[in-house]
Amino acid sequence: xxxxxxxxxxxxxxxxxxxxxxxxxxxxxxxxxxxxxxxxxxxxxxxxxxxxxxxxxxxxxxxxxxxxxxxxxxxxxxxxxxxxxxxxxxxxxxxxxxxxxxxxxxxxxxxxxxxxxxxxxxxxxxxxxxxxxxxxxxxxxxxxxxxxxxxxxxxxxxxxxxxxxxxxxxxxxxxxxxxxxxxxxxxxxxxxxxxxxxxxxxxxxxxxxxxxxxxxxxxxxxxxxxxxxxxxxxxxxxxxxxxxxxxxxxxxxxxxxxxxxxxxxxxxxxxxxxxxxxxxxxxxxxxxxxxxxxxxxxxxxxxxxxxxxxxxxxxxxxxxxxxxxxxxxxxxxxxxxxxxxxxxxxxxxxxxxxxxxxxxxxxxxxxxxxxxxxxxxxxxxxxxxxxxxxxxxxxxxxxxxxxxxxxxxxxxxxxxxxxxxxxxxxxxxxxxxxxxxxxxxxxxxxxxxxxxxxxxxxxxxxxxxxxx
Numbered sequence: 001x002x003x004x005x006x007x008x009x010x011x012x013x014x015x016x017x018x019x020x021x022x023x024x025x026x027x028x029x030x031x032x033x034x035x036x037x038x039x040x041x042x043x044x045x046x047x048x049x050x051x052x053x054x055x056x057x058x059x060x061x062x063x064x065x066x067x068x069x070x071x072x073x074x075x076x077x078x079x080x081x082x083x084x085x086x087x088x089x090x091x092x093x094x095x096x097x098x099x100x101x102x103x104x105x106x107x108x109x110x111x112x113x114x115x116x117x118x119x120x121x122x123x124x125x126x127x128x129x130x131x132x133x134x135x136x137x138x139x140x141x142x143x144x145x146x147x148x149x150x151x152x153x154x155x156x157x158x159x160x161x162x163x164x165x166x167x168x169x170x171x172x173x174x175x176x177x178x179x180x181x182x183x184x185x186x187x188x189x190x191x192x193x194x195x196x197x198x199x200x201x202x203x204x205x206x207x208x209x210x211x212x213x214x215x216x217x218x219x220x221x222x223x224x225x226x227x228x229x230x231x232x233x234x235x236x237x238x239x240x241x242x243x244x245x246x247x248x249x250x251x252x253x254x255x256x257x258x259x260x261x262x263x264x265x266x267x268x269x270x271x272x273x274x275x276x277x278x279x280x281x282x283x284x285x286x287x288x289x290x291x292x293x294x295x296x297x298x299x300x301x302x303x304x305x306x307x308x309x310x311x312x313x314x315x316x317x318x319x320x321x322x323x324x325x326x327x328x329x330x331x332x333x334x335x336x337x338x339x340x341x342x343x344x345x346x347x348x349x350x351x352x353x354x355x356x357x358x359x360x361x362x363x364x365x366x367x368x369x370x371x372x373x374x375x376x377x378x379x380x381x382x383x384x385x386x387x388x389x390x391x392x393x394x395x396x397x398x399x400x401x402x403x404x405x406x407x408x409x410x411x412x413x414x415x416x417x418x419x420x421x422x423x424x425x426x427x428x429x430x431x432x433x434x435x436x437x438x439x440x441x442x443x444x445x446x447x448x449x450x451x452x453x454x455x456x457x458x459x460x461x462x463x464x465x466x467x468x
Contacts, residue, residue: 007189011181012185014181015178015180015181019173023173038158039121080149081097084146105124105125110123118153119152191220195212211227212224258286266279293426297426309353309438313350315351317345317347318345321379325341340375341379342376344379345386345388346381347438356430357430365451376392377391386456388455389452389454390454397451406429406432440456440458
């Protein structure tokens with residue numbers, strides 16, 4: 001049930017409970033200390049009267065004079081009771097009072113008991129008989145036992161009033177503490193309400209709202225900064241999603257329009273079988289391009305949530321590059337481009353994914369290299385990592401464009417809807433995703449007519465191969 005309460009209500013309840021514990025504990029302590037103080041006062045009072053009775057017994061020559069002086073003592077001290085016994089004989093006794101069988105001795109805590117709604121507190125003591133001969137006591141007679149008691153009704157009445165007063169005060173103080181706790185908690189939670197109101201204004205069209213970090217207490221500053229960081233990520237991701245949706249719509253619109261236009265033209269008039277075959281072949285190419293685009297988009301969508309490498313095995317980077325050289329040899333010969341490789345290194349990863357990343361960069365280098373140029377692949381193995389850099393000559397890419405090369409559907413030349421190779425514009429994005437899956441990175445640099453893409457792998461010397 002406590003989990004359903006608001007934070008203000010819970011803080012108020014905890015504050016009231018703590019206040020109640022402190023106040024009730026203090027009230028019990030005061031009542032206990034007062035009661036102990038009364039016990040000490042009564043004990044000192046009874047000891048003083050024991051000494052007085054001992055003096056009276058020692059100075060009284062006869063039982064009549066002893067009784068007279070004790071009656072005078074009791075008359076001047078209301079609520080005091082005395083009983084003198086010598087063996088089984090009662091020398092002097094207070095009328096109407098029954099002492100318990102045993103009372104605490106003079107040096108200990110007095111004994112408490114009740115009789116007929118009367119609260120009493122008493123002690124016992126031993127009195128040696130007087131040295132002078134006495135008709136009743138005599139020299140060498142049995143010692144006299146003194147039982148003395150005090151009526152503590154006034155103390156009990158005071159403790160009842162004190163207990164009621166402490167209870168009423170504690171109850172009132174707990175209520176006041178609860179109200180003050182609610183006020184303090186509500187004031188303390190005010191920054192959270194401000195943050196809530198600010199968060200309520202955040203929509204898909206207003207992702208630029210931020211929490212007031214400077215206007216909240218230090219305890220809430222970290223929360224506000226974390227929320228601002230989250231909103232910043234959401235704004236960036238939402239902007240990327242909008243850009244991606246816009247680019248995707250543009251990329252899909254062109255081949256669909258081509259297919260639609262070509263189909264409508266072919267249906268406008270009757271054609272021979274060869275013409276229809278050419279039209280279908282052209283349409284098949286557009287469908288293949290759309291299929292590649294959809295496949296690439298699905299792959300990138302998986303990487304957004306992180307992907308597990310399907311197979312891990314030892315990979316020789318130089319062998320993979322040489323295999324791709326054989327694949328792109330025809331394209332290179334057509335443009336009279338020389339393919340050169342230096343260095344070697346081994347990594348651990350998924351062979352097909354690594355080959356696709358290298359193939360994307362190699363295809364990109366061949367596409368943008370002029371005729372009679374050279375594409376250089378440099379593989380280096382350093383402590384902790386292995387790098388593969390593919391460098392080609394051509395136009396220098398402006399520095400402000402370099403960070404966007406790995407964005408989906410981004411092309412440096414916006415005037416061409418499709419590159420010469422009919423690519424989907426997702427190759428570099430896929431390469432970046434593959435490197436992220438391998439715990440590595442991809443970077444680009446361009447200067448003086450040379451552009452270089454570098455793949456950096458976290459170098460792990462494979463102890464065993466995990467076969468594909």
